[in-house]
Amino acid sequence: MSVLVYIEHADGQVKKTSLEAISFANELAEKTGEGDVVAVALGSIDSGALASAGSAGADKVMHASDDKLTAGVIQAHASAVAAAFNQSGAKTVVMAKSSLADAVAARLAIKINAGLVSNVVELPNTDGGYTVKRSIYTGKAFAETSLDTENKILAIKKNAADLKTDGADAQVEAFDAGVSDSDFAAKITSTDRATGDVLLPEADIVVSGGRGMKGPENWGMIEDMASTLGAATGCSKPVSDIGWRPHHEHVGQTGIKVAPSLYIAVGISGAIQHLAGVNSSKCIVVINKDPEAPFFKAADYGIVGDAFDVVPKLTEALKAEL
């Protein structure tokens, strides 16, 4: 038996969130005695880069290198992961939530007749059953969910596992993904992705600005702080609604939910809908000139002050320290 992990890659590297999923699977396999951790990777990527997934705890990587699988066509990936599942003899599939993994997980659940739990935040409890803790109400609560099926899929949230980094290289084996033309009926015609920047949903540190920034022309100081910290930039809903910042930076209930180690909010009042997108952060810093801003109640650290004064000073102090 083994635990199968669906991993994603970008720019020739396995994504960090996927490596976290491997580490999660590694702990899971130890706990349940499910044996090896087998990762499944699709599309063009160097096998050396895949072997390095061993450091996170993978014993083996099944690789279908067909270049048609490089772009994440949902149906094709679901079929390929189902093929890997059947060939590996696994009963459990783990994956890190993403825009692609979520879509693949749902189809896979039907294909392999598996119970599926999403937004998993920690290892399942296997004492006299199989209970999974998942985040619900957009991070405002948790549900202990019992899973009654033989085959299981766990789609995990960021920070559900500590990243293991000391494993040996994994063995990489080719496998036949068995995809058919009908799996590629939908065509991805182009992608428009910010390159070089830290991606918001996966970032370890996020710096966000709100209406208190007064206009898009003032975002330079947010970006300065973000680049000092190696952080991604985000914004509140009003800011993306007015078009000061692109929609993919909108953090909140109906936008991107982030779970960084450090979330710095500048000039954001902290409406409940925004908090819903950040409440899984480990540490929250709020900078706002209004001491009554509700965000301070959700913050670990705060500065009551003018962003235009505080942010450049803080960036300088960070530069001096890092």
Add this chain to the structure above:
Amino acid sequence: MNILVCITHVPDTTSKIQFTDNNTKFDTTGVQFIIGPYDDYALARAVELRDQTGGKLTVLNVGGAETEPTLRKALAIGADEAIRVNSDPKDSFFVAKQIAHYAKEGGFDLILMGRESIDFNGGMVHGMVGEILGMPSFSPVMKLDVDGTNVSMQREIEGGKENLEASLPLIAGCQEPIAEWKIPNMRGIMSARSKPMNVVDPVGDETHAEAKSYTLPAAKADVKLVDPDNVSELVSLLKNEAKVL
């Protein structure tokens, strides 16, 4: 075009989340229920597409009688008829089975719903329905245009977007900015009263998962305020106390 929109009946986004019965049930005291915000985007786009191409727009919810006001609101916004699958769903698999059954019966060209519900946040139902029906499924979709049977879509991906071409029939889980939310007008509200509300029985009872109990996150300690003239203190707290730098 024959369009199905599946909606959820969920607590308003400003609701205080609490549980009763020894933390096994959601506490509805004082909670206002709404159409799921993502479902609202799907519905708004469906109304636009129905108005463009003609045809019929059906709205569906899997839930008890308490969800009917939410379905009525969808009728007021512009749906032509409603289906309520009378049950208390335990998991997304059960919901997907119901939707797939009635979607097949209705022969829909396009099935839209929100990318996820805002209560359980699973975001899995559209994909499951797609797989059960053998239709392609896409999510989260932020743009969707139909020309004959050709559909062009934009899907949000990490740090950007992906442009897609596909053919009807298909299923999409929607999010902003696919359309602007529509607010029902008086005429809509009046006409909603006489539109059909079909209550049907669920098919099968298979479930895979069930929420057994609930917990709330640990209360947050009070914020530590740092003087704006002493920002280096914040840096040292982040480094030495929070250990996040």
